[in-house]
Amino acid sequence: MARRHETQPLPTAALAVSSAAPAHLPAVRPVPDRPAVRYGPDPADVLPAQRGGDGRRGANAAAVLRTVLDHGPVARTTIARLSGLSPAAVSRQYLDLARLGLVHERPGAATGGAVGRPQVPVDIHTCGPLVGGVHLGVPFSTLCLVDLRGRTVAHEYLDGPGAGGRRSAGTLGALRERLPGFLAERAAGRPVLGVGAITGGWVDPSRGTVVRHTPLGWVDVPLRAELEGACGLPVLVDNHARAIAQSEILFGRPQARRSVVHLFVGSVVDAALGIAGVVHQGPRSAAGDVAHLPVADADAPCPCGRNGCLQAAASDEALGARAVAQGVLDRPDAFRLVELAAAGDEAADRLVRGRIRLVARAAALLLDVLNPDLVLVTEVSVLRHGHYLAALREEVLRHSRVCDDPERVAVSHAGERALQTAAGAAVLAPLYRDPLLFASRAGAVR
Ligand SMILES: [Zn+2]
Structure with a gap:
């Protein structure tokens, strides 16, 4: 692991923190010593015991973040009403989430109608952190960056091996080679929280492996470890059909x-x-x-x-x-x-x-x-x-x-960008499920 970090150049631009974001914005550090990352795709993965007693705080943060995702830009009083939290709790969670760069105030987007002091609405910080995405296909693969609403900010295609499977090692090699440069160049200084990598066939997110991809001739390929070694960021893998379903649940109908x-x-x-x-x-x-x-x-x-x-x-x-x-x-x-x-x-x-x-x-x-x-x-x-x-x-x-x-x-609501939004959703789903846990696992807070 250590040797890989020495020999693989890190995506330096992707590691930089943009001037628009809080200086302690997390998650783009490679964190070579962190324990094995397991952002399981199932809520059962998020046990209160793992949160060190912060289960309620994490659940409240998720409730606020999801409400902002669905209704933003939205006033804090409305978030309180929709989420069932007290206005004080909403304000506390807002500060936590803003510190992580996930939400921000949008003074220009006043919601109006409120009695008394006008409120500055809050929204998902779509000009803040990004998420990287990889779709491994047979005729071609796609690299992308998406914002926190799963919308494509940048993308690039790499030639695939064709259906023969003989050059599958070449596909992964080309991806490993290009991914760090793509993230560094196209993120343009915005932090990258992680990379979602999706493909067809049998993919096991908890082990981070492609168990079987017949057209590529892949059996038990450790895709997560390969890509984490290349880009130094947390990588989450999933099957592309499940990831598109997940992205529709998060951002679609x-x-x-x-x-x-x-x-x-x-x-x-x-x-x-x-x-x-x-x-x-x-x-x-x-x-x-x-x-x-x-x-x-x-x-x-x-x-x-x-x-x-x-x-x-x-x-x-x-x-x-x-x-x-x-x-x-x-x-x-x-x-x-x-x-x-x-x-x-x-x-x-x-x-x-x-x-x-x-x-x-x-x-x-x-x-x-x-x-x-x-x-x-x-x-x-x-x-x-x-x-x-x-x-x-x-x-x-x-x-x-x-x-x-x-x-x-x-x-898919994302149309021809479905696979790009889906690759991002492999990272964004656990983020929206428990933003504080996600950030702590990514080495961001605590
Ligand atoms: Zn058959």
Whole structure:
């Protein structure tokens, strides 16, 4: 560990504290001696005993921060009314959170209507600390920085290994090499609280490993340790389908907090389930593997040995291969096919709609089994083009036996930035769950 910190250059600009932020703003220090960081994705991870008796203080801080997230800019009296805390408690929590750089006053955004002394509303400090994000994809990976509302501030793409898996070490090597420089250059002096790293397949956040990513050929890759060694910041990893569900719960449609199912269809096919604001992980965080769900009328051979698995039939690679086989493209590229289809190419459009039908059947099955308030689908054609989203909704409703409301089927609130917001959410979710605990674990306070 120590040797890595000596040999890896630290992101110096990302470590600097901006002049706009309090001088003791935390979390950007690499803290080489800190104990193993475990920001578990489950509230059960946050036990009062771990807080050293500060459980109530942490819960109150979270209540204030979440109220500001949902209603900011908002007056302190309104925060007190919405959170059920006393005005004095709100003021104390505000000071704690402002000291960490998470909230600030916005004098220009007066809420008005208050009797007596006018109040300066408070809001999430979106021009303050940032969170880094990494999405490891097959055709390309994405680096990003998001603000405390999960909105992209900067992003950059890195070429991926393709679907062969042979250059997977190259992907991770390229990420390790570029991540510190990206954070330093693009954060431009703003503090970076940590980095969320997401990818498809089986990802175990508590161990920080990618247990299995078939298209990349990864088995038990210690992604968290690799990236922490490279950038010197806390890194949290998660599956990308769960992270998109989490980002919708945090920043998206209110109904996602009641229940949400998310189906991700790209180079891998994954699902995620969130109930009452918690994304389900299950034993060893294996929840969400729908890659081998049998699909009717599909006979594509799957690496698992069977035919007609959802991932083998509906992945970007399968779609690209079909386009090449039918002479629509000269090389497999699902993204290019979708743009060709959207521009009016009839053969491309047939292929895109064929995949939408497969996706819709899987989404309808999940919808009927789990009956969530919201079904999110992440697939390139429905993400980019409204008429393909409309086609998906129509197909889902045709197959579902419980849903007759097309609005229950949607894409992420973040649209084409869904994966960037999701990568940030891997860090922002534990931050909003318990900001004081998060800050202390990041070496920021106490
Ligand atoms: Zn299979």
